[in-house]
Amino acid sequence: MEIAKFIASILSPIYLVLGLSILFYTKSWQKLINKWEQDHYSMFTIALAQMFIGLIIVKIYNVWVWNVWLIITIIGWIALFKGVFYFLAPGSWIRPLLKTCNKEGFIYFGAVFALVLGVVLGYYSYFA
Structure with a gap:
């Protein structure tokens, strides 16, 4: 559980900043998503980072127990x-997904x- 708390303490501010950024700078x-639609190859760096981070999370914390820390396992696998x-x-599969994701x-x-x-994640990693 301490490992899950540690991972959550890292992911929490990332998700908070990402969510606020998307809300404040939707356009x-x-x-950016339009550019990815036109050239999905520019997403390879992001894909590599996602694969790397996901593999680290899955390797370090792959616990399928029904509690709040299951979120960490699911985030890793996703x-x-x-x-x-x-x-x-x-x-031909990626472009339609990006088009769908680009709806307001x-x-x-x-x-x-x-x-x-x-x-x-922040509540459970910092306050609970």
């Missing part, structure tokens, strides 16, 4: 899967989700 994020997906999926409602949902995730 800039939409422009990051690993996304990284692998971006490397192996053809562009979807972007706001992602921002709120990141904020909630950051608050929950």
Whole structure:
């Protein structure tokens, strides 16, 4: 559990800043996603980072127990899967996903989700 708390204490501020950034600069994020739609190869660095971080989390904390720390395991597996997906999926699969993600409602949902995730992880890693 201490490892999960440590990972959560790192991820919490990242998710909080990401969520706030998306809320405050929605148009800039939409422009970035538009660029990714046109050239999804520019996402390879992000995909590599996601795969790397996901693999580290899964290797360090892969505990499937029904408690708040399950979030850490799920985040690790999702990051690993996304990284692998971006490397192996053809562009004809990635472009429609990016187009879907670039809808304003979807972007706001992602921002709120990141904020909630950051608050929950922060609460349990710093205060509980």
